[in-house]
Amino acid sequence: MDSVLVMIDHPDRPRQDPAEALRPEDAADPQVLVNDLGITRGDGIFEVAGSVDGRVHALQAHLDRFARSARLMDLPAPDQPVYRAAVHTALGRLAARLPGRELSCKFIMTRGLEYPPGAHGPTGWAVAMIAPDYRPQRRAGIVVVTLDRGVRRDVMQTSPWLLAGAKSLSYAVNRSVVREAVRRGADDTLLVSSDGYVLEGPSASFLALIDGEVVTPPASDGVLPGTTQADAFAWFAQQGIPTRVRSIDCEELAGVRSAWLTSSTRLAAPIRELDGRPLDFDPDLTARLNEHLLGRDG
Incomplete structure (x- = not known):
């Protein structure tokens, strides 16, 4: 089977040896009860980390973002050493069977x-599990349309109970907007706020080259802080390309020359068309960025 499951006993309980909490199980067998709130209400949190040859990216x-989501949702603090051990155990077992493959681990x-x-x-x-093959999107780029998320960019301040910025299991809307993008002939979506600001993709951060800087919206605008985005920014800085985290007015999209959606498994996918307007992208620059992202260890 092309997946490895590790159940965690009492995932909020610190212990001296994290391995004591781990129970490797057959992923084909039932493990979660039907009255678990994660199943019945989507009441829980998750993260997805990419991996190649035993290196777990970021x-x-x-x-840290997992713990942040727990705080936003009033959940107990997950024990980080236990989750770290679970991720390494699951990925290590699968990588031993599938050397060289791009893998991911959802916890x-x-x-x-x-x-x-x-x-x-x-x-x-x-x-x-085996990660989807995003190499064609990394090379050829993606077509993206903007959709209104229906909330203001200050939703974290005005309505924190809406859990903007938490990586929640309640993902029905995130999947719905992708289906809408496909209905419109696109690959993915860029969500914008009701008051006219750029936010993020349904499962990705948005990066844009504007006036010589690579820019991304801040977490305070109700977006999920991007782990891949942060590593991409560090790489751009090493190349001498300025970066900045700031709010992006939707009117600025008309002047964007190049842009990417970044996520843990897709890495950096250049946007070749945004709302019907072709964008430029440098295949060599994007290839070098993705080579760096694939080589991360953290």
């Missing part, structure tokens, strides 16, 4: 059982 950044924590409430604490697991 794992600490993913663990999850739910609020636990709906009834009796709180009886067993949160549910946790990590599952390693």
Whole structure:
């Protein structure tokens, strides 16, 4: 089987030896109860880390963002050493069977059982799998359309209960906007705020070359802080290309020369067309960026 599952006993409970919390299981067998709130309500958090040949990309950044999502959702703090051990165990076992393949590991924590409430604490697991083949998108680019998310960019300040910026298991809307993009003849979506600011993709950060700088929106605008975006910015800086985190007015999109959507498994996909307007992209620059992203270890 092309996946490896590691269940985590009491994922919020620190212990001296993290391996004591891990239970490798057959991914084809049932493991989660039907009244788990992660299943019935999408009440939980997750992260996805990419990996090649045992190197896990930006794992600490993913663990930190995992903890941030838990705080935003009033969940117990996930034990980072336990999750780190689970991710390495799952990916290590799969990489031994599939050397050289691009893999990913999704790690999850739910609020636990709906009834009796709180009886067993949160549910946790990590599952390693073969990553989708995004090489064609990295080379040829993607077609993107903008869609309105229906909230203002200051939603984190005005309505924190809407959980903007949390990587929640409630992903129905994120999948819905991709289906809408496909209906419009595109590959993916760039979400914008109701008051006219650029946000993010449904599962990716947005990076744009504007006036000689690579720019991305800040987390305070209700977007998920991008782990791949952060590593891409560090690489751009090494190449002497200025970067900046700031709000992007939708009117600025008309002047964007080049742009990317970045995520943990797709890495950096250049946008070749945005709302019907062709964009330029440098295949060599993007290839070198993705080579760097594939070589990360963290």
